[in-house]
Amino acid sequence: MLFVVQATRLAIAIGAAAAAGAIAFAVLYFTPALRMVEGTPDNISAVAGAGLPGYNHTVVSIADARILADIADTPDKKTKGLAVRSNMTEGEGMLFLFDNDYPHPFWMNGMKFPIDIIWLDSNKTVVHIEHSLPPCPNQFDCPNHQPDHNARYVLETVAGFSERHGVKDGTQAQFSLN
Numbered sequence: 180m181l182f183v184v185q186a187t188r189l190a191i192a193i194g195a196a197a198a199a200g201a202i203a204f205a206v207l208y209f210t211p212a213l214r215m216v217e218g219t220p221d222n223i224s225a226v227a228g229a230g231l232p233g234y235n236h237t238v239v240s241i242a243d244a245r246i247l248a249d250i251a252d253t254p255d256k257k258t259k260g261l262a263v264r265s266n267m268t269e270g271e272g273m274l275f276l277f278d279n280d281y282p283h284p285f286w287m288n289g290m291k292f293p294i295d296i297i298w299l300d301s302n303k304t305v306v307h308i309e310h311s312l313p314p315c316p317n318q319f320d321c322p323n324h325q326p327d328h329n330a331r332y333v334l335e336t337v338a339g340f341s342e343r344h345g346v347k348d349g350t351q352a353q354f355s356l357n
Contacts, residue, residue: 230249231249234250235249235250235252237250237356238354238355239274239334239352241334241344241352244346246271247270247271248271248354250356251274252276257275260275260285260290260335261290261335262291264292266291266292267292272334272335272340274333275333275334275335277331279331281329282328283298283333285309285333286315286321286324287315287324288321289314289315292314293312294338295309295312295336295338295341296308296312296324296333296334297335298326298328298332299330299331299334303332304350305348305351306348307330308347309324310338310342312338332352
């Protein structure tokens, strides 16, 4: 009889541990914060592998879109910007981080494809957008683009992104920086 009681207790303990493991898996798997970019796997390493090597990444949610953004957080990365890429998809972008609020100017020197440039203030609210800017023909014929308002972040996306997703002045973005 003692054996049956001990075996029952062991089965209950194993069952409880298995149930706890299943609940933990379900919570982690189905948490919306872990879902990355629409149309990509939920596996964070598979999505992170889509970004540029040597860059940190974040997911930017803006309007009805979520994009994986390479983070330009050093002077070298900010200078090069998206000129290091030959193309980009709808679910990709680059997020520039600045230490101060200023109408940070951007230009399209060295770019290989047109983009939208979206300036965000320190509250991650859109303060200005330049739509479908073409690459500069050369560095001597390359205008600066900047907002009339101060910005803390700048998001570069594929051309037409803002119009396709309803991004406009006042739109709120969400992203985390580690």
